[in-house]
Structures are given as C-alpha cells and as structure tokens.
Amino acid sequence: MTLTFDVIVVGSGIGGSSAAATAARSGARVALLEKSDTFGGSAALSAGMLWTAPDLDAYNRRIPLGNPVLGRRLVEDFADAIEEVRATGARVADEPTTDIMTYGIGYSTDIHAILAACRDTVTDAGGMVVAGAPVRELIVEDGAVVGVIAATADGPQEFRAPSVVLASGGFGRDPELLTRYVGPQADRLLARSHVGNVGDGLRLARAAGAGGSRSMASFYGHLVPWPLAAFEPEHYLPYSQYYSGSTVFVNLAGERFVDETLGDEIINQALVPQPEARGVLIFDEHVHLTEARQEPFPGLGATDRFETAKEVGGLWASADTLDELVPQIAAWGVDGVALTRTLEAYADAAETGGSALGVPVSVGARAPQTGPFHAIMVQPSITFTFGGVPISTDGEALDPDGRAIPGLYAAGADIGGLSNIGYAGGLAPAYITGRWAGRAAAARALDGKTRA
Numbered sequence: 150m151t152l153t154f155d156v157i158v159v160g161s162g163i164g165g166s167s168a169a170a171t172a173a174r175s176g177a178r179v180a181l182l183e184k185s186d187t188f189g190g191s192a193a194l195s196a197g198m199l200w201t202a203p204d205l206d207a208y209n210r211r212i213p214l215g216n217p218v219l220g221r222r223l224v225e226d227f228a229d230a231i232e233e234v235r236a237t238g239a240r241v242a243d244e245p246t247t248d249i250m251t252y253g254i255g256y257s258t259d260i261h262a263i264l265a266a267c268r269d270t271v272t273d274a275g276g277m278v279v280a281g282a283p284v285r286e287l288i289v290e291d292g293a294v295v296g297v298i299a300a301t302a303d304g305p306q307e308f309r310a311p312s313v314v315l316a317s318g319g320f321g322r323d324p325e326l327l328t329r330y331v332g333p334q335a336d337r338l339l340a341r342s343h344v345g346n347v348g349d350g351l352r353l354a355r356a357a358g359a360g361g362s363r364s365m366a367s368f369y370g371h372l373v374p375w376p377l378a379a380f381e382p383e384h385y386l387p388y389s390q391y392y393s394g395s396t397v398f399v400n401l402a403g404e405r406f407v408d409e410t411l412g413d414e415i416i417n418q419a420l421v422p423q424p425e426a427r428g429v430l431i432f433d434e435h436v437h438l439t440e441a442r443q444e445p446f447p448g449l450g451a452t453d454r455f456e457t458a459k460e461v462g463g464l465w466a467s468a469d470t471l472d473e474l475v476p477q478i479a480a481w482g483v484d485g486v487a488l489t490r491t492l493e494a495y496a497d498a499a500e501t502g503g504s505a506l507g508v509p510v511s512v513g514a515r516a517p518q519t520g521p522f523h524a525i526m527v528q529p530s531i532t533f534t535f536g537g538v539p540i541s542t543d544g545e546a547l548d549p550d551g552r553a554i555p556g557l558y559a560a561g562a563d564i565g566g567l568s569n570i571g572y573a574g575g576l577a578p579a580y581i582t583g584r585w586a587g588r589a590a591a592a593r594a595l596d597g598k599t600r601a
C-alpha cells in the first residue's frame with residue numbers, strides 16, 4: 150500500500166528534524182523517515198552548541214572559499230532560529246559563548262530536547278516519524294521527485310509526496326566517496342560520527358540529476374591520538390585534541406606543514422595528505438596545564454586531553470628538555486634531525502612572526518618554553534563532509550546548471566558549500582538549512598493542493 154504525505158524527510162538528525170518540524174508548522178503532513186533504529190543521527194552524539202559566524206564579514210574572513218549567498222542567509226537567520234528553539238522549551242543558554250572555534254558565536258543547548266520537540270511537532274500535526282526505514286530510492290516522474298521507496302520491516306514501502314527533503318548527514322563514513330572527493334589517503338580517516346552518514350543523500354540526489362558543490366574535498370573533524378584500540382561515540386569528545394592550535398605540529402618527516410593557529414578543525418584536514426596521515430603535537434607544560442585541560446566551550450567537558458591520550462594507548466613522550474624529547478619522538482619513526490631543525494626555526498619565528506622553513510608562523514604564536522615538554526602522535530578524524538548537494542536559499546536541490554530539481558530539497562550535512570576548509574558550525578547550519586527546505590517543501594506541496 151502506498152502512503153501519501155505532503156512532505157517526506159529523509160534522516161532524523163537536526164537538519165531533517167528541523168525541516169520536518171518547519172514543514173509541519175507550515176501546515177504540511179510530514180513523514181520523517183530514519184534509517185537507524187534510533188532518532189537523532191550525529192546531532193544526538195553532539196555537544197549541543199548551536200553556533201555559527203557572528204556576521205557576514207566574519208564568515209567571509211574565516212571561510213573565504215565558502216558560498217557567500219548561503220553564508221549571508223545563514224548569519225541573518227541565526228538569531229531567529231535561536232528564538233524558535235528557545236520557544237520549544239528546550240534548554241538554551243541565556244548568554245552566548247563567543248570565539249567558538251576561534252571566531253564563532255553560539256548557545257549551549259539541550260540538543261536531545263530540541264530533536265524531540267521537532268518530532269512532536271510533526272506528529273502533533275498529523276504526520277509520522279518512523280525509525281528503521283532506510284530510504285533506498287527516489288521516485289521520479291516527468292522530471293519531478295514525487296516520493297521515495299524505503300525498506301521497512303514489512304518490505305519495501307512506497308511513500309508519495311510532492312516534496313522530498315534529503316538530510317542524511319553527508320558522506321563522511323563512505324570510504325569510496327571520501328577517496329574520490331577528499332583524496333588518496335581519505336580512507337585512513339577515523340569516523341567520528343553517526344553510523345548512518347554514508348552518503349545516501351548525495352547518491353539519491355545525483356541519481357535525480359543534482360550537481361556537486363564546491364568544497365567536496367573538505368570536511369569537519371578533530372585530531373585524535375594514534376593508535377587507538379577503540380573509537381566509539383563516547384570517545385568522540387574526550388579524545389579530540391582541541392588545543393592543537395597551541396602546539397608545534399609536525400609530520401613523520403619532522404616538518405611543519407600548516408600554521409597551527411588556524412585551529413584544530415583546519416589542521417586536522419591538512420594532515421590527511423601527509424605521510425601515513427599521521428602527525429605529532431609538541432607542546433610544553435604551560436599548554437598542558439592550560440589549554441589541554443580547558444573546556445573549549447560548554448558541553449565539550451573539561452578533561453586533561455593529554456592524560457586521556459596517554460591512557461587510551463596513544464604514543465606519547467615527556468622530557469625535561471626539548472633535546473631529550475626529540476630522540477623519543479625519533480624512536481616513533483619521525484626524522485629527528487629535521488625535527489630539531491623545525492623546532493629551532495619555529496622558536497626563532499615565534500619571536501618575530503613570519504615563517505619558519507617556509508611554513509607560516511602567526512604573530513602571537515608561542516614556542517614551547519616551559520618544561521617538561523610533551524608530545525603525542527595523532528591522526529585525523531572526520532565528523533561530516535562540507536561538500537554535497539548544491540542548494541538555493543530555499544533549500545532546493547540544484548542541477549549542474551543551477552536549476553532547481555522539482556520536488557527535491559536538501560538540508561544539513563547533505564548540502565555543500567557553506568563551509569569550505571573554514572568551518573561555519575554543524576548544528577546551527579543544519580537547523581537553519583532545514584528551515585529553508587521545510588518551508589519551501591511545504592509551500593510546494595500545499596500550493597499544488599490549492600491548485601488541484
């Protein structure tokens with residue numbers, strides 16, 4: 150039996166939940182379909198900080214390769230989105246946190262309450278939320294998307310609607326798509342996300358004629374210790390080395406390759422093409438006692454991230470002097486002669502600014518100087534991909550010529566182009582793009598009903 154709705158949403162993370170609730174509030178009957186047995190995707194694993202760039206200038210400075218049209222709408226909609234979330238009764242901090250990921254502004258929230266409130270909005274409006282229903286196919290008729298086929302416990306089920314929103318969380322867990330778009334060593338990336346984020350939305354959209362966005366090679370994630378015996382959702386926050394921007398970061402050749410002060414989520418990306426996609430963070434006791442123990446923002450937890458790395462099996466070393474530390478790092482296969490040269494050049498450049506052996510050193514960078522000195526081996530991880538389905542500011546999925554595909558919308562990590570190397574946040578952009586898609590998807594469906 151075919152089930153008929155106004156709007157179908159694929160994926161129950163924050164992008165899909167927001168799209169579904171927005172469509173329901175607009176008067177649409179919505180089916181929210183989730184592949185897993187539980188709702189919430191990566192959003193339910195997250196720290197719950199709803200944040201983004203404080204304004205368009207800041208967005209453009211931090212993400213010069215981003216999409217300024219989407220970026221403008223994102224920052225313009227942020228305050229209204231926060232008020233909407235607050236109105237659900239879910240906890241939202243009274244005061245904003247600033248300088249998130251070096252520049253952002255945001256509010257700590259109870260993300261589980263927000264997700265639940267969105268689902269309630271859908272069911273209260275006569276819609277349906279279904280877990281264990283992976284969408285396998287889009288139904289396309291006369292060039293328009295008119296529904297989906299989902300695998301359910303009772304077999305394939307057809308859901309029909311004039312509008313379908315894809316919000317499957319990006320392709321961060323699909324080694325084949327990662328290798329194709331991010332590069333040859335991307336299959337080494339450790340997944341730091343919900344298991345459902347395997348690129349279903351991108352594949353479905355492509356099959357319906359969608360193009361690709363800029364930023365297909367770029368992604369969000371954090372450096373984590375190497376090696377690791379296990380990396381499960383409860384490890385994602387405590388193992389992340391958020392303070393790496395205050396370290397000297399070298400590859401296995403003992404050389405720096407990126408300006409560390411860009412921040413952990415950016416230098417994490419820079420590590421992927423380096424030898425064996427592994428690197429070493431070198432820092433002093435001052436950094437250990439300050440940044441490595443701080444809570445980077447509310448929700449992430451204050452813990453000694455260096456001690457955690459040691460406890461969970463990461464390669465580590467400590468010594469009273471840098472001269473004693475270097476041979477310990479060299480024993481891991483790092484070129485010790487090059488590393489000594491790198492540390493000396495970094496110390497010189499940190500005083501004057503400029504560059505060390507051709508790699509930028511920011512003004513204000515601080516060379517390791519207060520013993521004992523420490524090192525840990527790290528690897529890159531991926532939380533979600535920045536590239537994906539190109540969209541309009543109405544959340545319409547676009548073909549390679551920029552034309553909207555009738556009936557198809559996308560939101561959250563399934564869309565591409567908002568972040569590109571620089572990061573504009575995950576939850577808030579997903580919530581806001583979900584609103585764009587949900588509103589336009591409902592308008593298309595309800596407009597069709599009026600005309601019929």
Ligand SMILES: Cc1cc2nc3c(=O)[nH]c(=O)nc-3n(C[C@H](O)[C@H](O)[C@H](O)COP(=O)(O)OP(=O)(O)OC[C@H]3O[C@@H](n4cnc5c(N)ncnc54)[C@H](O)[C@@H]3O)c2cc1C
Nearest residue numbers: 160162164184190191192196198284318345561562575576
């Ligand atoms: C540990 C951690 C901490 C984080 N902390 C923050 C933070 O504090 N602030 C922030 O801004 N961002 C944070 N993020 C990132 C944020 O969680 C994501 O950016 C956000 O969840 C993306 O939302 P989404 O709806 O696009 O994807 P998701 O939340 O991942 O949801 C996608 C859903 O779609 C489902 N799905 C996939 N394929 C199908 C299919 N074929 N059919 C049906 N369903 C399907 C998946 O199972 C999943 O449930 C964090 C992420 C992690 C992992």
